[in-house]
Amino acid sequence: MLPCRPIRALLTLRMIRAVCVAALVGMVCVLAVVTDGAAQRRSHTVRRGDTIASIARRYGVTQRELRAHNRIRGNAIVVGRSLSIPSARGRRDMHQVGRGDTLTKIARRYGVTTKALARANRLRGSNVRLGQRLRIPGRTRENPVRRPRRPVPHPLTDEQRADAERRTRQLVIGSRFTAQRLLRLPARESWIEAAREAPRRLNDDGLVEGDTGEMGTLGLPVNRGRYMRGWGSGPGGYHLALDVAGGRGVDIRASERGIVVYSGHEISGYGNFVLIAHPNGLVTAYAHNEQNFVISGQYVTRGQVIATLGDSGLARGPHLHYIVVHQGEHCDSVPMLRPFIERRGGEVVEAVRARWRTRQPEAVRCLPRSARPHPRHGRRRR
Ligand SMILES: [Zn+2]
Numbered sequence: 001m002l003p004c005r006p007i008r009a010l011l012t013l014r015m016i017r018a019v020c021v022a023a024l025v026g027m028v029c030v031l032a033v034v035t036d037g038a039a040q041r042r043s044h045t046v047r048r049g050d051t052i053a054s055i056a057r058r059y060g061v062t063q064r065e066l067r068a069h070n071r072i073r074g075n076a077i078v079v080g081r082s083l084s085i086p087s088a089r090g091r092r093d094m095h096q097v098g099r100g101d102t103l104t105k106i107a108r109r110y111g112v113t114t115k116a117l118a119r120a121n122r123l124r125g126s127n128v129r130l131g132q133r134l135r136i137p138g139r140t141r142e143n144p145v146r147r148p149r150r151p152v153p154h155p156l157t158d159e160q161r162a163d164a165e166r167r168t169r170q171l172v173i174g175s176r177f178t179a180q181r182l183l184r185l186p187a188r189e190s191w192i193e194a195a196r197e198a199p200r201r202l203n204d205d206g207l208v209e210g211d212t213g214e215m216g217t218l219g220l221p222v223n224r225g226r227y228m229r230g231w232g233s234g235p236g237g238y239h240l241a242l243d244v245a246g247g248r249g250v251d252i253r254a255s256e257r258g259i260v261v262y263s264g265h266e267i268s269g270y271g272n273f274v275l276i277a278h279p280n281g282l283v284t285a286y287a288h289n290e291q292n293f294v295i296s297g298q299y300v301t302r303g304q305v306i307a308t309l310g311d312s313g314l315a316r317g318p319h320l321h322y323i324v325v326h327q328g329e330h331c332d333s334v335p336m337l338r339p340f341i342e343r344r345g346g347e348v349v350e351a352v353r354a355r356w357r358t359r360q361p362e363a364v365r366c367l368p369r370s371a372r373p374h375p376r377h378g379r380r381r382r
Contacts, residue, residue: 043085046079046081050077103118103123103128117134117136154304165297173296182262182325191261199301217336219302219337220337221253227242227245227334228244231331231332236372238372252274254276254284254301255324256278261276261283272288274306286307287323290307290309290310293305294306329366330367331364
């Protein structure tokens, strides 16, 4: 029995070593599987103290994405639950570098400059590596998203342009003073008279053919736009306009025929801004545009594309800030728009309908801008 003892010990040692090697190999294998999986699908096991916000922040995704990805409603998450983390791919403000991607290609794809992209990611030079996550700039005013400019849908002929310029001089319109005046005071009679000269309907040679709408109502400024907030919303009810959400670059249409009295970007906060005077004395204004297609003095017909939707000026996200002014007072446009409005949640609401031909309809409320000062800008802002 005695000689057996060392052998047994040796065996045991060998066995332990074998087990160890196997275990080591196994661990490496397990690690490989885990990392491989992590590259495609990330998950997070909820710990005490975790919140949707803290997890979202940790993985660089939005709370909304995290909720949608895991079908979570509200903020309730159970400790121990495994949450799947959405990948950066498919997100508009993040890009995961794929095969063949270069900084220039990525920049072009998102319509930003290479410089802005490099700066947003603190890159030195233009090298990117496969799988790298890049933040796409463009949500800030310092890095405006550069989209290719769209050609003007109905370009003016030289003659039409000369006419528009002549009217601008004769009627003394087109300056920021015109815009500021119209946001406070009644339109000049000569401007309303000029608006009456605007064609009701135009053909291929100039503008849009089709329904000219019912007189006294307004055409929707954005097709399939969503109602975001209305007249009298916000602190103190300062927002005397209608906000319509829509995709960046979507068409903005004139609500009624008339004459463009201002097209520019000199009114603080409004970005690219267009003002149109109409035959019944109403004035419609379109703010935060991405691109204006019209010039002052130009006639436009109802439904004509005058600009594209954007977020220029002080705008949180792309939307149209739509103002209807009558005698210097800012009016609730919803009752005059047809046939219904769609809220952002998808709910479709039929508005109280009102037609404005001569006397102001009861359903349409109007207030001077100064009656509801902006909470931050005070009375400075018109
Ligand atoms: Zn607004």
